[in-house]
Amino acid sequence: MARIYLTDTTLRDGSHTVSHQFSPDDVTKVAKALDDAGIDLIEIGHGDGLTGSTINYGFSDYKELDVIRAAAGVVKRAKVTVLLIPGIGSVEDLEEAVHAGATAVRVATHVTEADVAEQHIKAAKKMGLWTVGFLMMAHMADAERVLQEAKKMESYGADVVYCTDSAGAMLPADVTEKISLLKANLSIPIGFHSHNNLGLAIANSVAAVDAGATYIDGSLSGLGAGAGNTPTDTLVAVFNRMGLEHGADLYKTMDASTEALAPVLLAKGVTAQTNLDALICGYAGVYSSFMLHARRAAVRFGVDLRDILIELGRRRAVGGQEDWIIEVANEIAQNKVK
Template structure:
């Protein structure tokens, strides 16, 4: 791929950034974020997880119909996307999404197995949705495994396959190799979902683009689980300055809806996120790490977990 190519951006502030505040965005806050993303010219915004079990006052945790309708009613907004985790929502909910003006379903693929995801992909395709499949925890996979999983996703109908650095452990060289393996495995477009545990989200995103990724995830101020995500304002400014992209930075920079979440991330600090990134720990492993740090301190915990 030409390194000067401009990837499509997808905003994950409401869904991934929701890990910071327990997905407690009020609907009017979600609307403000969607407006800011739309004003910037970013084409897609992911508005939450699609789940059957609704949680009061946490609409982005389940995307109930009235929440989706409130976002769909906004003018000059980007296209709406939702995240689907197989087993947490009925297939019929996926089929209903076009009625709420949702354009994309992103289906999680854990462990590289597409079997649980396939019914959701089929339902989304039948409903006329754009279907992306997200391969999680790719830092735990070999290039061969990633290539095989990418082909499997394409075979069941994915129109876009994302490689997700869920643990925030990748470096540019590994991103180049993994994205290159995925691109070589299929003609289906490849996307990249970076995390910033090690401060490498931006350079990893650039490496992914150069290696052939045509879609990149980011969030306002980088809010998100672990060490956070790629900062949307950074990638937007980069694409404007270096690639002449028809995007705007002002709507994102001016919006203050995420300030509380940004302060919470700052207050909680980055030391744990950096170390879980270095140790390549997923959420379950990170929880164990945090418990051990509380009991034994950083030094003993690092020595224990790095020797596993």
């Protein structure tokens, strides 16, 4: 199966959760952590895209270009990405974003209005940007209409076209139908962006990959509008379990949530939703009741809790074998010394 490319939208879609108040300092911390984790594209800016800071969509206290510069200053390998919605942002706004350090853009339209993106996609390509066509509210059109609009974006020069479940309204069967048709009829890669309003963001992302999508969106701890986006941390764990090729490191992605994002959110009175303890238990395949014992053993032996649980899963530990937790933690500690 083809390599999967991950776009993290914590610092753009996730900004809805904090009323678009990520500061340049916040962006520096989170963007650096995401880049270190191996995320391919890191989306930055107001939740409604370039120049979205208005009375209609909510004002940010921080200058948009300063936020982009903050990300560009620490990101070494990922594409610093911005969202442009024609009618909110303009080609001129995009030019300023490029000067500030943006290297990719997602040009977003309603699913039936791809034609309004022609000018912006063509201009973005002339600027040398990696350019994504982003068809929003894709649940509102049937598969044939989504394909019709996607072909327009392909013809304008888009490098990728996205089927975007903006309302979190799609079921896995809907995703499979739409992505499969796009995959069969386009010559460029297909992407998928999901919201978790029906609790199906991970399932829909998996369905998208199975149907041929190679660009998948997430956000740390699922931060985003409505019920949030597909959690990037969980997505990486699931893709690892599926044996898919991608560039993200699971531990570093989890740490980006707990060590970079969580303190930023806490300072704004927001608590991250994703339970990463539960995530690692599921990833390892062990009883959740092992968590408390493993946490104590991790502290006692100075080792990573996750390593303990994963090794217990490899050994297929079950209830009644809690004594293995100490044994495993000790072995990991001894191996660190060697």
